[in-house]
Amino acid sequence: MLRKRFFMTVSLCLLLFLGGVVPATAQHGMGHKGADEKGPAILLVTFGTSIPSAQAAFANIEEKVRAAFPDVPVKWAYTSYVIREKLAKSGQHLDSPEVALAKLMDEGCTQVAVQSLHMIPGAEFHELKVNAGAFKGMVDGFERLLVGYPALSTSEDLTKAADAVMTIIPKERKKDEAVVLMGHGAHHPSNAVYEAMMYRLQRRDPNVYMGTVEGTPSLDDVKGMLLSKGVKKAWLMPFMSVAGDHAVNDLAGEEPDSWKSVLTEAGIACEPVIRGLAEYDAFVDIWLDHLKVVMAHLK
Numbered sequence: 001m002l003r004k005r006f007f008m009t010v011s012l013c014l015l016l017f018l019g020g021v022v023p024a025t026a027q028h029g030m031g032h033k034g035a036d037e038k039g040p041a042i043l044l045v046t047f048g049t050s051i052p053s054a055q056a057a058f059a060n061i062e063e064k065v066r067a068a069f070p071d072v073p074v075k076w077a078y079t080s081y082v083i084r085e086k087l088a089k090s091g092q093h094l095d096s097p098e099v100a101l102a103k104l105m106d107e108g109c110t111q112v113a114v115q116s117l118h119m120i121p122g123a124e125f126h127e128l129k130v131n132a133g134a135f136k137g138m139v140d141g142f143e144r145l146l147v148g149y150p151a152l153s154t155s156e157d158l159t160k161a162a163d164a165v166m167t168i169i170p171k172e173r174k175k176d177e178a179v180v181l182m183g184h185g186a187h188h189p190s191n192a193v194y195e196a197m198m199y200r201l202q203r204r205d206p207n208v209y210m211g212t213v214e215g216t217p218s219l220d221d222v223k224g225m226l227l228s229k230g231v232k233k234a235w236l237m238p239f240m241s242v243a244g245d246h247a248v249n250d251l252a253g254e255e256p257d258s259w260k261s262v263l264t265e266a267g268i269a270c271e272p273v274i275r276g277l278a279e280y281d282a283f284v285d286i287w288l289d290h291l292k293v294v295m296a297h298l299k
Contacts, residue, residue, distance in 0.1 A: 043104065061117065152286075165204075209226070
């Protein structure tokens with residue numbers, strides 16, 4: 001009996017040591033060695049675009065981020081596999097967020113600010129948070145990794161965005177002419193942000209409207225509102241970080257199902273303005289404010 005008890009005790013000790021207890025050297029290895037420490041670093045994460053003219057928006061973001069944090073390395077990552085593959089064929093190589101984080105870890109960075117450049121906290125943002133969070137618990141991983149919120153994440157963000165819209169409306173636009181903003185939209189609860197934006201915009205100017213490609217308010221919703229008011233002309237503007245494929249084709253394209261074509265068919269003259277929101281400093285400042293909050297926790 002004593003012999004059996006002895007072997008059970010030894011077996012349990014071995015099990016705890018080998019499978020359940022992390023040796024002291026491994027526990028200390030959860031951070032980087034002092035001599036190799038680097039950080040913080042900034043990783044800007046966006047869906048991405050393959051349209052060259054849209055790159056002006058990303059250039060403006062990077063310029064403002066580098067001006068705010070001149071001594072911090074800035075990296076980029078695209079969440080869209082399709083965009084990354086398309087760019088790779090033309091010699092442009094962009095990393096996914098996961099690959100970019102792995103490279104930063106391998107370079108010895110100890111702290112990383114991952115700044116989402118999405119518009120709303122939808123599915124893509126939550127996927128980014130989950131995947132970025134997986135890097136936190138790795139042996140020799142990051143000491144700190146924080147993810148900054150998308151542009152429209154708080155009530156204050158919506159107020160700032162609505163005020164910013166009022167500053168970018170073309171000066172040639174007359175009061176009886178509509179301004180129609182095209183957001184992406186999503187099959188996600190956060191799509192409600194676009195409806196909230198419509199409310200704020202209408203409070204500032206009843207002839208400014210918000211529509212979405214894949215959510216609500218829809219193009220049909222906006223068209224009905226324009227026709228009920230007898231609007232004869234509308235200025236079409238993308239409500240997206242960059243003026244990519246949706247802006248060039250879905251909003252201002254010549255195809256019969258583009259917003260421009262549908263509204264023109266309904267008797268409303270259209271004037272597209274193809275510029276991404278990130279080309280305007282007032283919008284970049286919203287993302288930058290979220291990044292500043294994250295960076296304040298890293299320094």
